[in-house]
Amino acid sequence: MALDVSVIFVNYKTLAVLVPAIDSVLEKSEGFSYEVIVVDNHSEDDSERILKERYGERVTYLSLSENIGFGRANNEGAKVAQGRYLLLLNPDTLLMNNAIGILKDYLDAHLDVAIAGGNLFSLEGKPNASFERKCLFPSWFMELSYLSAWTLPRLIYGRNFEFNYTGRPLEVGFIIGADMMFRAEVFYRLGGFDPDYFMYAEETDLSYRAAKAGYKSMSIPDAHIIHLEGKSHVYKEKQAQMRYHGRKIYYAKHHG
Numbered sequence: 727m728a729l730d731v732s733v734i735f736v737n738y739k740t741l742a743v744l745v746p747a748i749d750s751v752l753e754k755s756e757g758f759s760y761e762v763i764v765v766d767n768h769s770e771d772d773s774e775r776i777l778k779e780r781y782g783e784r785v786t787y788l789s790l791s792e793n794i795g796f797g798r799a800n801n802e803g804a805k806v807a808q809g810r811y812l813l814l815l816n817p818d819t820l821l822m823n824n825a826i827g828i829l830k831d832y833l834d835a836h837l838d839v840a841i842a843g844g845n846l847f848s849l850e851g852k853p854n855a856s857f858e859r860k861c862l863f864p865s866w867f868m869e870l871s872y873l874s875a876w877t878l879p880r881l882i883y884g885r886n887f888e889f890n891y892t893g894r895p896l897e898v899g900f901i902i903g904a905d906m907m908f909r910a911e912v913f914y915r916l917g918g919f920d921p922d923y924f925m926y927a928e929e930t931d932l933s934y935r936a937a938k939a940g941y942k943s944m945s946i947p948d949a950h951i952i953h954l955e956g957k958s959h960v961y962k963e964k965q966a967q968m969r970y971h972g973r974k975i976y977y978a979k980h981h982g
Contacts, residue, residue, distance in 0.1 A: 730758040731830055732809030732910070735817050736799040738767040741776060743954060744817040748777075748785065754821040758830055761786060765803040767793040796903065797919025797928035804910070804918055812913055814929075816904040818954040822847070825949035829907040832895065832946050840912040840941030841933060843901030844949025845890055853889040854953050856905075857898040857945050858930075890947040898945050900933035904953045908932075912941060 733751055737744050748762060763786045766773055774787055788802055800814050811830055829842045846854040859882075870878055880887055890896050906929055916935050919928045933943050 729761055729809045731760040731811045731813055731826055731907075732763060732803070732807035733760055733813045733815055733826065734763045734765065734800055734803035734807065735815055736765050736767060736796055736803070737769060737773055737817055738793060739769045739771060740817040741769075741771065741773045744773075745776075745780065747815065747817050747819050748781065750819075750821040751815070751826070752784070754824050755826050756824055757827050760826065761808060763788065763803045763807060765799045766790060767795070767799050795928075797932075798921050801918040801921070804913060807910065810910055811907050812910050813905070813907045814903060816953065819846075819904055820952040820954075822950035822952060823948075825905070825951050826907075828949040829946055832944065833907065833909060836942075836944070838940070838942055839944050840909045840936045840939075841901055841943040842907045842946050842949075843905045843943075844951050845945070845947045846902065846904060846951055846953040849952055849954060853891075854955060855888040855902060856890065857888060857901050857943070859883055859887055859899050890945040893947055896945045896947070898943050899937075900930050901943055901945065902953075903929035904955075905949075905951050909941075912936060912939070915939075 735744060735747065744764070748764075751760075751762060762781075762784065764773075764777060765788045768790050774789055777785055777787055786806065788806065790799065790802065794802075800812075804812055811833060813826055813829070825844045829844060832842055833839055843857060846856040848854050885891055886896065913932075916932065916939065918932070920931050936943065
C-alpha cells in the first residue's frame with residue numbers, strides 16, 4: 727500500500743540545518759502516512775552516521791558518489807519513494823504547522839493541480855519569496871523585473887506577487903523549490919527534473935512542463951514553513967552565477 731507523502735531532502739554539507747528540518751517534519755506531521763528520504767550529494771562528512779544514530783529506520787539515507795546537483799538528486803530520491811505525493815523540502819526549512827498535511831489534503835481534493843506549496847517565512851516571521859506569478863517564468867518580462875528591482879510585478883500583482891496574502895489558494899507560475907509538493911504520478915510521467923540543470927531554474931522547467939501538460943501550480947497559504955534562505959548553500963558567492971546559468975539553459979530549451 728502506497729504512503730501518502732514521501733518527504734525528500736537533498737543534503738550537501740547541511741547537517742546543522744537538516745537535523746532541525748527533519749525534527750520539524752516528525753513533530754508537526756499528523757493525520758497521514760509519510761516517509762523521510764535524505765539524498766546525500768557526497769558530503770564527505772558524518773551525516774550518514776549521525777542521521778542513522780538519531781533517526782534509525784525513520785529516515786531512508788541515499789549516499790551518492792558525487793555531487794549531482796539539486797534536481798538529479800531529487801530524481802534519485804523519487805526512484806525509491808513510495809508516496810502518492812513527493813514533497814521536495816530544502817534542508818534549511820522548518821515546518822510551522824502541519825503544512826505537509828494541508829498540502830496533501832488540497833491535492834487530494836483538486837486533481838487538476840500537480841504542484842502545491844505553502845507560504846514561506848523568515849526565522850523572524852517575515853514573509854519570504856514563496857512562488858513566482860504566471861508571467862514570471864523566465865521571459866523578457868522577468869529580465870525587466872530583475873532590472874527594475876521587481877517594480878514591474880509589484881505594480882501588476884501588488885504585494886501578492888511572490889507571497890500569498892489573500893488567505894485562499896492562488897494559482898501561480900511556479901512554486902519555489904524549497905517546499906514543492908508534486909503529484910508523484912505526474913512527476914514520473916514528465917520524467918522528473920531535467921538532468922541538464924545542476925541548480926536553479928530546474929523547478930521552473932518542471933513547472934512549465936507540468937503547465938503545458940494541463941496541470942496547475944497552487945500556493946496554499948494555510949501551510950506555513952520557515953525558510954532560512956541561503957543557509958543551505960555553502961558557496962554563496964556562486965549563487966548568482968548559477969542562477970543565470972540555469973536561466974540560460976531554460977531559455978535555450980523553451981524559448982530558443
